Amino acid sequence: MRHAIDYGTRELNREAAAMAKYQHNGAGPILEVRDLRTHFMTRQGLVRAVNGVSFELEKGETLGLVGESGSGKTITCLSILRLLPRGGQVVGGEIILEGQDILKTSEDEMGRLRGKKVGMILQNSMAALDPVFSIGTQIAEPLVAHQGLPWKRALAGAIDLLRMVKINDPEVRVRNYPHELSGGMRQRSSSAASIGPHPDVLIADEPTTALDVTTQRQYLDLLKELQKATGMAIIFITHDISIVGNLCDKLAVFYGGLVVEYGSKDQVLNNPSHPYTKALLKALPILGEKRERLQTIPGEPPHAGNLPPACPFHPRCEQAMDNCKEGDAPPIFDLGYGHQARCWLLEKDDEQYSR
Numbered sequence: 350m351r352h353a354i355d356y357g358t359r360e361l362n363r364e365a366a367a368m369a370k371y372q373h374n375g376a377g378p379i380l381e382v383r384d385l386r387t388h389f390m391t392r393q394g395l396v397r398a399v400n401g402v403s404f405e406l407e408k409g410e411t412l413g414l415v416g417e418s419g420s421g422k423t424i425t426c427l428s429i430l431r432l433l434p435r436g437g438q439v440v441g442g443e444i445i446l447e448g449q450d451i452l453k454t455s456e457d458e459m460g461r462l463r464g465k466k467v468g469m470i471l472q473n474s475m476a477a478l479d480p481v482f483s484i485g486t487q488i489a490e491p492l493v494a495h496q497g498l499p500w501k502r503a504l505a506g507a508i509d510l511l512r513m514v515k516i517n518d519p520e521v522r523v524r525n526y527p528h529e530l531s532g533g534m535r536q537r538s539s540s541a542a543s544i545g546p547h548p549d550v551l552i553a554d555e556p557t558t559a560l561d562v563t564t565q566r567q568y569l570d571l572l573k574e575l576q577k578a579t580g581m582a583i584i585f586i587t588h589d590i591s592i593v594g595n596l597c598d599k600l601a602v603f604y605g606g607l608v609v610e611y612g613s614k615d616q617v618l619n620n621p622s623h624p625y626t627k628a629l630l631k632a633l634p635i636l637g638e639k640r641e642r643l644q645t646i647p648g649e650p651p652h653a654g655n656l657p658p659a660c661p662f663h664p665r666c667e668q669a670m671d672n673c674k675e676g677d678a679p680p681i682f683d684l685g686y687g688h689q690a691r692c693w694l695l696e697k698d699d700e701q702y703s704r
């Protein structure tokens with residue numbers, strides 16, 4: 350029988366264990382998210398945006414959070430930064446950054462960690478950059494705030510960072526305002542501002558959505574180069590599973606505020622085990638393969654304020670059984686070597702189970 354993993358009933362004092370693990374020669378994950386639950390109280394009622402999300406991130410590693418809009422990816426990352434929109438609250442779980450549960454740190458301490466330990470690149474670079482300040486000012490400010498550099502040196506650092514993200518004529522561009530740059534240059538400048546203070550973890554929230562395909566490819570290559578140069582870990586949020594193959598080491602597939610499948614890139618892409626992951630991959634065009642029409646997933650993703658009971662994917666799942674529609678959500682089943690998925694089909698004996 351496969352073993353279900355219940356994060357809620359483990360006996361270990363996780364915080365102490367994580368601290369001990371990290372302090373032991375600095376090994377162990379740089380970030381651990383354990384059974385995270387984030388809810389919103391709205392006029393329409395309770396919105397359960399994140400319902401028990403767990404993952405780990407090692408130094409220098411890239412984790413892709415994949416799923417449709419509203420599946421809980423961005424709210425998970427805003428919970429890590431403790432920058433939730435109004436009405437949002439983390440109601441359970443732990444977020445261990447370098448051995449420290451950041452849900453228990455003071456707001457002052459959190460202000461110091463943000464940007465310095467965990468940086469974020471937003472989806473919309475126009476919204477991320479302030480239109481009334483020059484690019485140089487906006488890249489230099491975090492260097493003053495987090496690295497204590499005097500203004501002149503911070504501005505020189507801004508020029509170096511613009512050069513690092515491959516912007517031509519950085520000495521000129523540093524004086525430009527956001528509206529004077531192309532979309533691709535704005536996204537690079539916004540990335541320069543985020544990586545300037547050398548964060549250990551960089552969250553990139555759909556950074557390529559507004560870019561054309563060629564610029565998107567160049568930007569993803571740049572992100573990999575920057576990671577190699579700085580050693581930072583990256584959490585890459587995307588709704589597009591087709592772009593994670595070259596970029597990510599691990600994947601967490603989100604649906605209805607849950608991670609429904611988790612594992613190495615190869616495990617998830619080459620051996621998908623959850624019906625939702627399989628459906629996402631079947632919807633991708635394959636170069637050189639002729640198909641009459643691409644498969645689509647029937648129905649709509651659920652709204653977090655009105656999640657289906659039990660398995661949130663059951664109204665769209667072709668393999669749904671009676672026990673998928675009532676009772677609790679399926680537990681996480683361990684498929685071996687770190688590969689996990691939440692689906693009752695995986696409860697079967699190994700002999701009975703077939704993909």
Ligand code: SF4
Nearest residue numbers: 660663666673692693
């Ligand atoms: Fe489909 Fe049931 Fe598995 Fe959910 S638990 S993905 S409904 S088979």
